[in-house]
Amino acid sequence: MDGFKAFIGFALLGLVFWGAYLAISWVGDLWDGFIDSQYENELSIESGYPGISVSDIEIQWHGENEIRWITKDGVFQRNLPEVAGKNNFRIFVQ
Numbered sequence: 001m002d003g004f005k006a007f008i009g010f011a012l013l014g015l016v017f018w019g020a021y022l023a024i025s026w027v028g029d030l031w032d033g034f035i036d037s038q039y040e041n042e043l044s045i046e047s048g049y050p051g052i053s054v055s056d057i058e059i060q061w062h063g064e065n066e067i068r069w070i071t072k073d074g075v076f077q078r079n080l081p082e083v084a085g086k087n088n089f090r091i092f093v094q
Contacts, residue, residue, distance in 0.1 A: 045091065056094040061087060
């Protein structure tokens, strides 16, 4: 009888952990949706090349009269300037 009680206890504990995981995932999905709704445009680049380190990727923005590094050596440098118009990005992979 003690083995059966232990089995039921572990099963209930597993259900509690599973429910907590689902609740956290649900809240995370809500948060992702909120964050995504705050941006008008999104630039996504997907690569099938494995093993690219973050420090090997550099992103450069350039406008009419300015060039600005967004990331360099895997480190965030600064935000985009507050200007209207066309945005051009160059992405370098070492």
